[in-house]
Amino acid sequence: MITAAVAPDTSVNGVALTIVIVLFLGVTVIGFMASRWRRAATMDSLDEWGLGGRGFGNWVTWFLIGGDIYTAYTFIAVPAAMFATGAVTGFFAVPYTIVLYPIIFIFMSRLWSVSHRHGYVTPADFVGGRYGSKSLSLAVAGTGILATMPYIALQLVGIQAVLEVMGIGGTGNIIQKDLPLFLAFAVLAAYTYSSGLRAPALIAFVKDILIYLVIFVAVVYLPAKVGGWDSIFSAAEAKMTATNEVTGVAQGSFIPGPGQYMPYWTLALGSAMALFMYPHSITAVLSTKNRNVIRRNASLLPAYSLLLGLLALLGFVAIAAGTMPIALDGTVNPQLAIPQLFEDFFPAWFAGIAFAAIAIGALVPAAIMSIAAANLFTRNIYRDFIRPEATPKQEAKVSKLASLVVKVGALVFVLFLDRTLALNFQLLGGIWILQTFPAIVFGLYTRWFHRWALLAGWAVGMTYGTWTAYNVLNPVTGKHFGGAVAELPIFGGRVYIALTAFVINLVIAAVLTVVLRAMKAPEGVDRTEPSDFLADAGDPRVSDLPPLTGDEAAGSTDRRTGRPRER
């Protein structure tokens, strides 16, 4: 169905919808069948949700970590930002994913080693063991859960965009209007609740293959259809330099001007530092089979960055193609730009495949994120603070409920925050999660920082970050949390709030450390030793990690011989 790009097409795209449903059911069946093939002793233990055998080599890890980047972030949010406001809000994702790998190269192998020596499964475990501080570990766990919510929200927006372009949803009351969103939520919730991590982990392979197929076709076929890159870039330049009637300033940025250098690089650096603080990313890294897999991967993973860059440019392709991302209620929603572009230019059957790829590509990470956050709750909050003597069955139950709560939290973000630029969800999560960076990453190298100082720095960073982000108003809609870039105090210039909050956090932690040391405040017991940070698989004291929660014995039948991977 090729539609003229003038009026919104409100009819249901039958062919595309059928293909989406068929593919969706297909991968679900594959997922469940495959999990039966490697059946666990019991589904009542959360070992099934553990670290997936901890035997992942280069190839699997490549997919695994790639999955952290290839979410609705990549193919909905970033192109939408490019479509709406151009380079500074969108293309920073390219330097972000370039500097990401050297950063993880530097510290992730140390985290791997110390975790495998002591059986740490979550970042909060490590912080608790390193600093002997339960409150610091609680702060890290709580932040992980909170920051995951807007990231899941972004995935929900992605699924919603696809459903809406296919013509599902409508106008009228709030339930009808947000029907695609509630549908997305219901599918995600049912999916995670019933299958745990098994099905999504296996489906992730199918998901990646579908996505590569769609990306390759899209970046090869579409630019030629709209007149080549020359005309794409001139169309984008014309749109970005035009004046926006509402704000009275330029619509966006085509090439950043001097005032935009700071936002651009701070957004890139802040996002890169934040990504591997998320619970689901750390779990993925810890599930590799030895400490160097992650480094080896850091040199292979940039292939993803290239595709991400080309996908971002699809936002400009949509500008050149004159795509009209009009929602069913008649408002303009840039999130619909890419699905709408696909619907306009692809035959219905291929649009269906593309939609399915996007929807599954959002669903799988969302499921994995919500499970990771739920595990964090069960392991570091429920078991540490509420019921230390809980049985594996109770823990499994709590985890399932917690994963539901996390998703409801995500839904709240979508409903009450400004949705016109979904990228802001991820950037908001980044503001929060980055405040755990000093405790985790600096803790890998030094015990110099005092645990109470780190806690104080964290508290101030969180407060400053949240307050400042709240006060950013969207220039068009006037809503709070309208962006993630704000004025830098004292020095001036506009920067990504996460990075400002991080620096404040660090300064406070350092100053208070000096003070607390002078006062001889108790430092807490450090259960690690220097050699722990260099340990590798096969060392005498290195062992597989315990399951995230639950009884070690239950369901641990084939821990060594590859069970389904974790994500």
Place this chain on the structure above:
Amino acid sequence: MIAGVLLAVCIVVPLLVPTYARAEPRLFGFPFFYWYQLAWVFICAALVTTAHRLVRQNEAREREELGLGSRDEANGGER
């Protein structure tokens, strides 16, 4: 350490926005700003790979000093 320098280059250079915030020269219709950043994907991949090699050699030495033994032969295909 050389590996550290390579990684630092990889982190710092792509963030020096003023060095590439311009349109000319273009390449295949891409303004400089866009193709230059995509080019750094490849440059960084090469730098990180080199750093990986260097670090492995160095780490084997460091581990020996701590009495942990060498891992390289046990790692098999993991190189």
